Amino acid sequence: MTPVGTDLADRVLGGWLGRIAGNMLGKPVEQGDHWTRDRIDRYLRQAEALPLTDYLPEPLSERDGLELRPEWRQCVRGHIHGSCRDDDVDYAILGLDLLETYGFGFSTEQVGDLWLLRLPYLQTFTAERAAYRNLANGLKPPLTATYDNPYQEWIGALIRADVYGWTCPGVPRHAASLARRDAVLSHTGNGVYGAMWAAALIAAAFTAPTARSALDTALTVIPASSRLARTVRRVLSLHETGLSWEDTLATLSEETAGLGWIHTIPNAAVLTAGLLYGDDDFTRTITLTVRGGLDTDSNGATAGSVAGVLCGAEAIPPQWKAPLEDTVRSAVFGFDGARISELAERTVRLAEAAG
Template identity: 80%
Template sequence: MTPVHTELADRVLGGWIGRISGNMLGKPIERGDYWTRERIERYLRQADALPLTDYLPDPPSWVEEFQLRPEWQQCVRGGVHGSCRDDDIDYAILGLHLLETHGFEFSTDQVGELWLLRLPYLQTFTAERAAYRNLVNGLKPPLTATYENSCQEWIGALIRADIFGWTNPGAPRRAAALARRDAVLSHTGNGVYGAMWAAALVAAAFTAGTPRAALDTAFGVIPSSCRLARTVRRVVTLHEAGLGWEETLATAEAETAGLGWIHTVPNSAVLTAGLLYGEGDFTRTIALTVRGGLDTDSNGATAGSVAGVLCGAKAIPSQWRDPLEDRVRSAVFGFDGARISELAARTLELSTLSK
């Protein structure tokens, strides 16, 4: 089952707007070792911003403890005029360019070539920077992912996966296969599984109807015994058992302790909880996901993408959509200042070719 073309266009645009607005919501507090759930809640309470229904407010002027990212003034209420540049959006754009340039039969080598041509080295981080360095030094995949790379299971490949879901609506296995081909440039193990899972989750959202249905479908594209799958299933089970959002996250945090705040597995728990307890409501979904902490901008972006596909662009509340002014900043050569609507239209064209 696939959506009709007009509905598909709205859902693809919803995915782009959702990804960008969710990323912007989480960006000022992107540092999970400092911005714990408790600190985020304290910030929101002192700023009188609970429930969270808009971009983050300015930090309370009388409080000195909160350390936001340097670009926070362009990411808070009243300060958003188009999106800030961020790697979570750069990779969606680069993935679009990859598919437009090489089609759905692209190779992992071609992914690396486009990185070198279009993406500045200093705008890459963790596993991507290690892979970029390895490419420059002449290594080929899969060595680019494994040589002197301590971040192989971190979240970088997952944040690159949405484009493969947007261009394969209702086809989660195909989306996951494309995401895997991209991910192995820089990741292994759960890092690759995270990309496959996220791509399938986005693809399934076009036809699944609910976050839970999309999650159930996405389970099927990764090994059931991998730690990512076990962690996501654990969150689903806790939700089914009637535990509250905070208790579910506390349990997942204890069971993934030691992996670090940028690792794919604990972030998959935060993302899954945001989708389940958000219950399909766009605002509630991205707000809970960002309030869950860890890699807040990446999790907010993926949750926003899934929620945006589920509801469509027209149903995304104006407080998220309008401040973006249909513009996106990007470090990808040739794309800075692109219109979000144009990126979505180009994505839609690819999605019709993927049939």
């Protein structure tokens, strides 16, 4: 088991490093309708990379390379020099800028204002792109989330939630309320609950002794009758019976069939399973989560954030940290090439200012 960290600054840095490393790990196979659990593991077996303890190996053939995301050349072991640009990291940076600009009393309208100012339209996807288009056409929240937006319960709001957890250490309900204010710009229903749950999960990880404890706490901030809460509880109960990770995910895959690989519900199941079966070990947590398939880079990023907060940066194994070279690429104006350590320091200042 990875030891539990104690120092706030080390844990916040662990969250940033974990998010970026988990994102990079999952990026090459981020295409859930193609890169299924079985296909990912077959790729890893062919490369003799199971059990997975490092970034993905480079493809053995040109054909394998063509099936990976085109960014794979900057995301596989031996070829990583700083992080790739990705929306899973852009939104963490944008959230940091939001809190520095407007404080913890920010409004949903101000979230939209900052998107228009800092975020290029073509670096948004699904619900975020729909909301961005609505903002540009003069709509205000909550119409930005509901007008011509078929992606309202997809995973986008969940991936924007980390900074609210990092800046509310040990205060999951406050983290969830901040995440909700952000999420309603583009999402409704389980899409919003996913953001609240993720923010609370990360905030709880600062004081929880285990990932299971953080998961239990995070469930308290969303409606118990919501499909998200019922799905998370289902994973918890299957884990408690001693069912294997593979069989748990197979069961949940059947029960969430038809929702699509970017929907919040099936991805929350994969993420919850990764945290539980990861046994509070950083490497095992992020690798199991990515091997679970679906939105691999988003799930790997959130799992890495939770696991990184639980153990702290110092305890994250060096194969995950060193290739990042303390550098992040970002489409957010003014932040490309920023130091990960500086982003973490700014996050800690916000957390300390909030008390």
